[in-house]
Amino acid sequence: MTDPTVLKLVSSNKCFQGLQNVYEHSSNELKCTMKFAAYLPKNDSQETLPVLIWLSGLTCTEQNFITKSGFQKYAQEYKIIVIAPDTSPRGCKIEGETEKWDFGEGAGFYVDSTEPKWARNYRMYSYVNNELHEVIRKNFTNGDDLRVSIFGHSMGGHGAMISFLKNPNKYKSVSAFSPISNPINCDWGKNAFTGYLGSNVENWSAYDSCCLVKQYNGPSVEILVDQGTEDNFLKSNQLNPDNLVKACEDTSSVRVNLRNQEGYDHSYYFITTFIGDHFEFHAKYLKN
Amino acid sequence: MTDPTVLKLVSSNKCFQGLQNVYEHSSNELKCTMKFAAYLPKNDSQETLPVLIWLSGLTCTEQNFITKSGFQKYAQEYKIIVIAPDTSPRGCKIEGETEKWDFGEGAGFYVDSTEPKWARNYRMYSYVNNELHEVIRKNFTNGDDLRVSIFGHSMGGHGAMISFLKNPNKYKSVSAFSPISNPINCDWGKNAFTGYLGSNVENWSAYDSCCLVKQYNGPSVEILVDQGTEDNFLKSNQLNPDNLVKACEDTSSVRVNLRNQEGYDHSYYFITTFIGDHFEFHAKYLKN
Numbered sequence: 001m002t003d004p005t006v007l008k009l010v011s012s013n014k015c016f017q018g019l020q021n022v023y024e025h026s027s028n029e030l031k032c033t034m035k036f037a038a039y040l041p042k043n044d045s046q047e048t049l050p051v052l053i054w055l056s057g058l059t060c061t062e063q064n065f066i067t068k069s070g071f072q073k074y075a076q077e078y079k080i081i082v083i084a085p086d087t088s089p090r091g092c093k094i095e096g097e098t099e100k101w102d103f104g105e106g107a108g109f110y111v112d113s114t115e116p117k118w119a120r121n122y123r124m125y126s127y128v129n130n131e132l133h134e135v136i137r138k139n140f141t142n143g144d145d146l147r148v149s150i151f152g153h154s155m156g157g158h159g160a161m162i163s164f165l166k167n168p169n170k171y172k173s174v175s176a177f178s179p180i181s182n183p184i185n186c187d188w189g190k191n192a193f194t195g196y197l198g199s200n201v202e203n204w205s206a207y208d209s210c211c212l213v214k215q216y217n218g219p220s221v222e223i224l225v226d227q228g229t230e231d232n233f234l235k236s237n238q239l240n241p242d243n244l245v246k247a248c249e250d251t252s253s254v255r256v257n258l259r260n261q262e263g264y265d266h267s268y269y270f271i272t273t274f275i276g277d278h279f280e281f282h283a284k285y286l287k288n
Numbered sequence: 289m290t291d292p293t294v295l296k297l298v299s300s301n302k303c304f305q306g307l308q309n310v311y312e313h314s315s316n317e318l319k320c321t322m323k324f325a326a327y328l329p330k331n332d333s334q335e336t337l338p339v340l341i342w343l344s345g346l347t348c349t350e351q352n353f354i355t356k357s358g359f360q361k362y363a364q365e366y367k368i369i370v371i372a373p374d375t376s377p378r379g380c381k382i383e384g385e386t387e388k389w390d391f392g393e394g395a396g397f398y399v400d401s402t403e404p405k406w407a408r409n410y411r412m413y414s415y416v417n418n419e420l421h422e423v424i425r426k427n428f429t430n431g432d433d434l435r436v437s438i439f440g441h442s443m444g445g446h447g448a449m450i451s452f453l454k455n456p457n458k459y460k461s462v463s464a465f466s467p468i469s470n471p472i473n474c475d476w477g478k479n480a481f482t483g484y485l486g487s488n489v490e491n492w493s494a495y496d497s498c499c500l501v502k503q504y505n506g507p508s509v510e511i512l513v514d515q516g517t518e519d520n521f522l523k524s525n526q527l528n529p530d531n532l533v534k535a536c537e538d539t540s541s542v543r544v545n546l547r548n549q550e551g552y553d554h555s556y557y558f559i560t561t562f563i564g565d566h567f568e569f570h571a572k573y574l575k576n
Contacts, residue, residue, distance in 0.1 A: 014552045272303065
């Protein structure tokens, strides 16, 4: 077993004074070589910086967010380390793994699979919430406990929300762009959860934000959600942010600030427009 | 002959309140169908907005700048229309057109070819400086004369500088990121100019910034140039910004403000870091 905290630098580009790096490492959770991106702001102080984890959507790798969102300007401004993992294990040679764009490679859905075919490798939930934390602590925060928040887009918005709701003491804050808010009630989610978790729908609720909100027992939290009104996946009922708002009505401890952004779609043109707001939001929690 | 000012909308994404559009049209200069990008800021006034033309580097299409530079934030802030054409004709079926990454498709070098094989299509100089102006005027400035500036990256930085120096009355200002400053004295330029213009080097100087500076007879101008010190193409002598600075020493009317940016490379991570400065620079000239 190799040590997942041992990193190989794949690329390094200076950007807004800091470094946009990409690393490779051997993941024990996923049993494969994984890449992830790390933006390291220029930091003249001795202070350990807080961390923000970004989870990307379907079909993405670690590249999409770092090349298209323009986040580095804000990461440097607020002095926050940003970690962007890939969206699934890669190259595991499971039959059918690369056939579909919404299942298998590029579509790990941030769950720990239980179906035998996928269970050995498709453990993105544990990868993001456990192994990646250890990697960050050892390599980027001098071994200090993490001050860490999480956000993401679409499938990654779902991933960020379930990660937070299941680990209220691990994360300071959570936000999402156009998240898949209620996967057990949309086609993408039903398809992926059937594949990774089996056909017993009772096992799905552990990875559904609308269900998790009802069981949430952490401190009071506000989730920031930006949603474009011209998002085709909103119109085809894959995202269902209203279900999340409704689920929160029955609880006093989770509030959703759903901002319907007029005329925006599902693309990175939407994300880049509001990414600065999300840094401002997380900085409030990470810097206190 | 079709009308090049008739546009077909290929895509439209809302971004920073404005629209990032991509259009297709039939170019008479290039005798093929061309795509170009147009960012149209939200404009509540009746005022006709100024225009900034971006020329991309080798291998790029109209997509690279609009997805990776993050310019839209500044284009909206300063209310400047931004036009980004493709970097060569496409699909002309000339033998060898797609074989090399630094010649033919994706590598038009912003010259009007004279070699028979290329002369019918490879006329990017006239496309950018004449036809595209007409397209912009008809479609985006209500037929008004243009207030227009030009900038670009690498091959496109060269393109921007020669376009300005040959047309001082057409453009208000010019800037460049890591431009090929002296193509007649670097491998990329020698190779491309031989192919497009023939082996008689006397015909090359009409498209070389260092030569054009010496013949420049327009109003006094300052060219803003940003250059990363860790740029591999700087190190391999493809860019030669010092030759440009030297050429300007012999003239009083062209000054180069060469900013050597410590640690930055040739990538869009470099461009996005300083793109805001270039908008501030051009806005001074476009808004007066």
